[in-house]
Amino acid sequence: MPADDLDETEDESAASAPTAGPIDIEIEAEASAERLDAALARRIPSLSRSRLKALIGEGRVTLDGTLVTEASRKINAGGRIVVDLPAPAVAKPEPEDIPLDIVHEDDDVVVLMKPAGLVVHPGAGNASGTLVNALLHHCKGSLSGIGGVERPGIVHRLDKDTSGLMVVAKTDRAHQSLAAQFADHGRTGPLERAYHAVVWGVPKYMEGTITTQIGRDPRNRQAMAAVKSGGREAITHFRVLETFGAPRPGAKIREAEAGPVASLVECSLETGRTHQIRVHMAEIGHPLLGDDLYGSGFRTKLDKLERIAPEAAEALKALNRQALHAFLLAFAHPSGRKKVMRFEAEMPEDMERLVEALRTLD
Structure with missing residues (x-):
């Protein structure tokens, strides 16, 4: 699982979060008038503006020795602000x-x-x-x-x-x-998230994009669903990496048993909705193996798997969960050094065992 180490010679101007105690700030003589919370946010970047507003409201900020409880209070050049930061x-x-x-x-x-x-x-x-x-x-x-x-x-x-x-x-x-x-969602930065999923059957296209709205399923409050309105935009890109169970040329196999049984698919997210990949793959007719919530209509597929590949069926039962693994994660390190951290992780043993068993179908 490789990771890019931070270069210690790079700029270390991004300070770590301050410890508990008073933070004394002198406003520059040439500074323009601005709101108190805005002035603090620029000078204490390790604290969020909402956190600073809360501190002001709690009476933990003084301006020139006077307690201030209004975040919108204007401050002028040359002023002195003290923030009493409590222990977490x-x-x-x-x-x-x-x-x-x-x-x-x-x-x-x-x-x-x-x-x-x-x-x-x-x-x-x-x-x-x-x-x-x-x-x-x-x-x-x-x-x-x-x-x-x-x-x-x-x-x-x-x-x-x-x-x-x-x-x-x-x-x-x-x-x-x-x-x-x-x-x-990585639209303007280096963020990447990608998953490996094992799905029933093979998608019509070897790669594509699924775009829907995802909201609460009106028929099952425990589940999400692709909805026509009232949901949030969800975008998943997918690519078929491998198929399992294509019959060999001339193989004597009943027509009902013909055709690939399952596929290994790579899914990358452009949005991050609850159960997004599980909902989207089910929406195009290829739910994840082991997903009882979104793939309950595919129980007959398990019966078929037991007939033609008992070892794979046993591996799926042993998995006892949806066959989904987040194998890729990349992001810009928050230190401000513009260093991209990228990590990849192999499939866990239970999912790898399922994939290996499915490969015997070929």
């Missing part, structure tokens, strides 16, 4: 010693391999044992207080049963940078 509050989730597969770590980010079965965020039914709990333990003492709370900055997620690469912010500055990159 302890996050509600508790740190837990859960093993993590760390691919890269520095002062700003952690890049890791999320295994299938690990939930990212604590929530209903998953109050503990999540990636956030694991990161709070792993990063103890190195989180600077994102939004004023000691916590890891989650800027993107993977479904519980999807494996693959994730990047997590350790500082407010890194969180802002990464969040902006993911919001831009």
